[in-house]
Amino acid sequence: MYKKSVIIVISLLILVSFVGLAFRNNDKQKVTQSEKIAIIYVEGVIVGGRGQNNVFSEQGGTDQVIKQLHEARDDSSVKAVVLRINSPGGSAAASQEVGEEIKKMRLAGKVVVTSMADVAASGGYWLAACTDKIYANSTTMTGSIGVYVPYANWEELYKKVGIYQEKIKSGVHKDILSPERPMTSEERAIIQVMVDDIYNQFVAVVVEGRKMDEIEVRKLADGRIFTGNQAKQLGLVDELGNMYDAIDGAAALAGISGKPVIKEYGKQSPWSMLFGANGQAGSLLEQVIINQAKNALNIGAPTELATDKWQVR
Amino acid sequence: MAIWDILYDLLFEPRNAMRKVAEVKNAGQAVLIALISIFIPIFAVSFAIKDTSITTLVHIMIGVKIVASLLVWMIGSAIWNLIAEFFGGKGTALGLFAGLGFAHFPRIFIVPLWALAALMPESIQSLLMVISVLLILCWSVTLDVIAIKEIHQLSTAKAILVMMTPLLVLGLLCFITFIFISSSLINMPMWI
Numbered sequence: 481m482y483k484k485s486v487i488i489v490i491s492l493l494i495l496v497s498f499v500g501l502a503f504r505n506n507d508k509q510k511v512t513q514s515e516k517i518a519i520i521y522v523e524g525v526i527v528g529g530r531g532q533n534n535v536f537s538e539q540g541g542t543d544q545v546i547k548q549l550h551e552a553r554d555d556s557s558v559k560a561v562v563l564r565i566n567s568p569g570g571s572a573a574a575s576q577e578v579g580e581e582i583k584k585m586r587l588a589g590k591v592v593v594t595s596m597a598d599v600a601a602s603g604g605y606w607l608a609a610c611t612d613k614i615y616a617n618s619t620t621m622t623g624s625i626g627v628y629v630p631y632a633n634w635e636e637l638y639k640k641v642g643i644y645q646e647k648i649k650s651g652v653h654k655d656i657l658s659p660e661r662p663m664t665s666e667e668r669a670i671i672q673v674m675v676d677d678i679y680n681q682f683v684a685v686v687v688e689g690r691k692m693d694e695i696e697v698r699k700l701a702d703g704r705i706f707t708g709n710q711a712k713q714l715g716l717v718d719e720l721g722n723m724y725d726a727i728d729g730a731a732a733l734a735g736i737s738g739k740p741v742i743k744e745y746g747k748q749s750p751w752s753m754l755f756g757a758n759g760q761a762g763s764l765l766e767q768v769i770i771n772q773a774k775n776a777l778n779i780g781a782p783t784e785l786a787t788d789k790w791q792v793r
Numbered sequence: 794m795a796i797w798d799i800l801y802d803l804l805f806e807p808r809n810a811m812r813k814v815a816e817v818k819n820a821g822q823a824v825l826i827a828l829i830s831i832f833i834p835i836f837a838v839s840f841a842i843k844d845t846s847i848t849t850l851v852h853i854m855i856g857v858k859i860v861a862s863l864l865v866w867m868i869g870s871a872i873w874n875l876i877a878e879f880f881g882g883k884g885t886a887l888g889l890f891a892g893l894g895f896a897h898f899p900r901i902f903i904v905p906l907w908a909l910a911a912l913m914p915e916s917i918q919s920l921l922m923v924i925s926v927l928l929i930l931c932w933s934v935t936l937d938v939i940a941i942k943e944i945h946q947l948s949t950a951k952a953i954l955v956m957m958t959p960l961l962v963l964g965l966l967c968f969i970t971f972i973f974i975s976s977s978l979i980n981m982p983m984w985i
Contacts, residue, residue: 483801490804494901497908498833501840 517730517740518552518561519723520545526570526603528577542574548745549581553588558743560591560734562726563611569602572627572678579685582610591733595726596620596717601705605716606682609689612733615726616708616717623711625686626703627678629671634659690715796822803898807936811943814895815888823894830897831862837904866893869959873941877955882945892940899932 522545530541552558563582569575582592594600594608596616601624608614608622616622638645638660645660656667663671683701687694692715700706700714711717719729731740799822802810814823835855870890877884906925910918934956942952 484795484797487797487800494833494904497905498837500908501837501904501911 514557514741515559515734515736516555516557516743517727517734517736518548518555518558519727519742519744520548520552520561520563521744521746522563522565522567522578522604522607524567526567526574526578526607528571528574542578544746545578546581549578549585552745553585553590555743558590559736560593560730560740561585562593562595562723562730563607564595564597564723564726565600565604565608566597567601567604567607568599569604569606569624572603572606572682575603575606576681576685578607579610582607586610586612591730593726593730593733595721595723596622596708597723602626606685608717609686611689613719613726613729614717615719615721615723615729616711617722618707618709618712618720620708620711621705622708623700623706623716624703625682625697625701627675627682628703629657629675631657631663631671632659633662635661686716796826799895800826800898803895803936807939808943810895811892811936811940814892814940815884815944818885818888818891820887820891820894823891827866827894827897830900831859834900834903835859837907862897866890866897869893872959873955874945876958877941877945877947877952880945880947880951880955882941882947882955884944884946888944889940892944893937896933896936896940899929899936903929 526542528542530543549561552561586592592611594611594614596604596608596614597620599621600608600616601622605622605625647655647658649655653667653670656670657663679701683694683697686692686697686701690697696715700716706714706716708717708720712720719725721729727740727742799810799813799819802813835858839855867890870893871886873893874882874884874886874889877889903925906929907922910921910925913921938949938952938956941947941955942949945952945955947955
């Protein structure tokens with residue numbers, strides 16, 4: 481009888497706990513119907529494509545950011561989005577793709593506010609310029625409004641190690657930016673036209689997004705970086721503050737009263753979920769260096785390193 | 794034999810419980826307890842982590858957990874029974890099946906432990922959940938070892954060895970496979 485009583489008490493305890501966990505989830509679901517602010521992260525070098533994704537995490541690739549923007553746009557309970565940018569820039573095309581999605585989201589009636597972290601430069605600033613309001617820390621590194629196509633001439637190194645590389649090409653400019661020979665003046669002119677084209681598009685984005693005079697923007701758009709403080713004085717940034725200031729600003733713009741409910745987008749790894757660890761390894765500088773080595777930072781055609789065409793003489 | 798007698802003994806006198814299971818071989822009750830102990834904690838876990846962004850991972854975890862638990866229990870009973878007989882065990886496969894089924898019972902305590910963790914501050918919730926899972930896992934493994942020990946009348950050391958043998962064999966197979974693969978790569982023909 482005693483044993484039966486103990487087991488019954490344990491069973492009741494388990495049943496109450498089970499119901500409690502279920503209702504806790506229901507309460508959270510009720511809260512989730514209320515007005516929300518979505519936080520979408522743009523971290524690291526901005527590159528297009530899917531990046532590396534598995535069940536446990538996602539890394540890189542603006543396709544994910546665009547997907548998250550779509551999800552936030554389709555979620556009627558999300559009234560505002562805070563774009564948390566911590567990026568030194570990246571591909572112009574990828575930045576443009578995300579920028580266009582931000583504009584579509586704003587046209588759909590959602591407020592989009594930027595919160596700049598350590599760095600929001602170049603492509604990072606492209607995205608910020610497409611948003612309703614920009615918050616930066618006073619020591620944030622931003623600006624770098626400009627475009628470059630990296631090129632390296634490895635001709636002398638190849639000679640030193642005895643590598644002779646040759647391309648049999650269909651057109652005279654097919655191997656433009658090729659590292660095994662100097663760039664011709666005609667090729668330089670072609671690339672310069674491309675760079676100028678992309679640069680003009682970048683300036684247009686800043687002019688439209690920041691509602692600034694084009695002449696004023698071009699004066700600032702010589703590629704230099706600014707601190708958050710300087711950027712505010714120059715009109716490139718609206719307010720100085722951290723992410724939570726941006727959240728409060730987004731709530732105010734969206735007309736959300738009281739403390740806003742936050743919804744973060746993006747997969748969390750089980751490790752970071754369990755222990756709150758930040759899986760981001762390496763500094764942004766390391767990522768920039770690594771991605772430069774992989775030719776992932778260029779805006780024009782990448783320099784080609786086809787090792788199977790090397791011929792040792 | 795009343796199920797609450799076994800459950801009580803399982804919690805407070807596990808050796809007595811497993812001896813009774815060895816005598817009675819109440820597989821039906823074991824199946825009931827095992828299924829309850831597998832499914833209820835899974836639902837509790839899914840409630841607890843459903844509102845995170847890893848919904849895909851939740852579904853996969855639930856599926857893997859159910860299949861893995863049932864497979865390990867059923868196939869494991871057969872394999873461990875065979876190994877126990879090699880070590881001189883005197884029990885039966887049905888007895889071990891029942892014992893390992895009952896050994897699932899502590900997993901149900903995940904539910905109140907996670908409910909308790911949910912009441913704690915958010916900063917330590919995840920840590921408490923992980924600790925409770927580890928504790929329950931240790932408890933379950935201990936009961937598995939006791940089941941093998943009492944049902945096959947082996948010493949504790951032999952019971953642990955019976956439990957570990959499949960893992961050791963798997964490890965040895967992986968090691969041998971690795972050596973073969975490495976050797977074959979080293980000996981690939983060189984073109985002169």
